[in-house]
Amino acid sequence: MFNIESLSSLQCDALKEIGNIGAGHAATALSQLLSEKIEMTVPSVSIIPLGRASEVVGGPERLVTGIYTQIYGDAPGKMVFFFPYSEALQLLDIVMVRTPGATQSIGEIEQSAITEIVNIMTGAYLGALIRFTNLNMLPSVPAFACDMAGAIINTALMDLGVLGDYALLIETQFSLVERKLDGHFFLVPDPGALEKILGALGVWTG
């Protein structure tokens, strides 16, 4: 089993590049969907203790919407998208062609809409990754939660606890340029998948 705590800087850079390519495609998909300009940050790769995972999403009790997709195939893992609650409402205004501020809560239709946006973004992200690495990856149907950030991320990362105490997060932030709207997304490869991904990138023995 690959020990994620011993990742070299070359391997780290390779994972950032994965994040960059994937997130670039996801942001393009979102931009086309919303007809809005989107900016994204350079991805960061971090290895965090599972017990502190909620800090990366702004504190354990912050109200957020989280959408979780399991990845199956050669390089299993998970993707988690986070939008702070107020920003999810704004995003829904745009998607559902409502006047700004019209969306006041997330009901069944809103939940379905935001889950579908994330589904499209996940597809774009993974599609780019598949072309780049030649690995086979298949997303599950995304699952939705709107609650405390800590409760959501801890639940999403829970099964990593079987293998160890750390999670490797490839994080990208994106924002809609003309609005104050940010989202985060995380690609979290299962420890066993890192070997495959790094191997496909030619930096397995880096």
Add this chain to the structure above:
Amino acid sequence: MNDAIIIGMAELKVAAAPLKIATLGLGSCIGICIYDRVIKVGGMVHIMLPDSEIAHDKVNEAKFANTAVPLLVSECEKLGAIHSRLEVKIAGGAQMFTGHTEDTAFSIGAKNIQAVELAFVKMGMAIQTRNVGGNAGRSITLDLETGDLHIRTLNQEPFII
């Protein structure tokens, strides 16, 4: 809440009054609390997974229901707590995500609840009070002065069990 000792996922803490112990944002994890009312000593552990048998990494006993429960009891006994006086309260084990999938992230809450119940049966102890399951994340604070377990969620008023 500012005065509470905060524990994270897979962490355990025992202490005495007037301290408080808290854990924030419990999803499918479970916060297990035990308390000896006579000497006002108690503890909390934030477990993630039901059983250490499935794990490659068995180092952290506080991570799994089956190993965390005996550990919590023995740590409290080190502070003078008496087994027969210990009260047990548990909270958590929610199903956080809705959506169609068979992933473990959906059923782990229920498995955690069962595993905690089983672990206490093996210790010959009963769970006095519980607030488990449902779909909401919880933050909990154990007040070692009173033994009260304060529970907060984002969509209802705080309450005490």
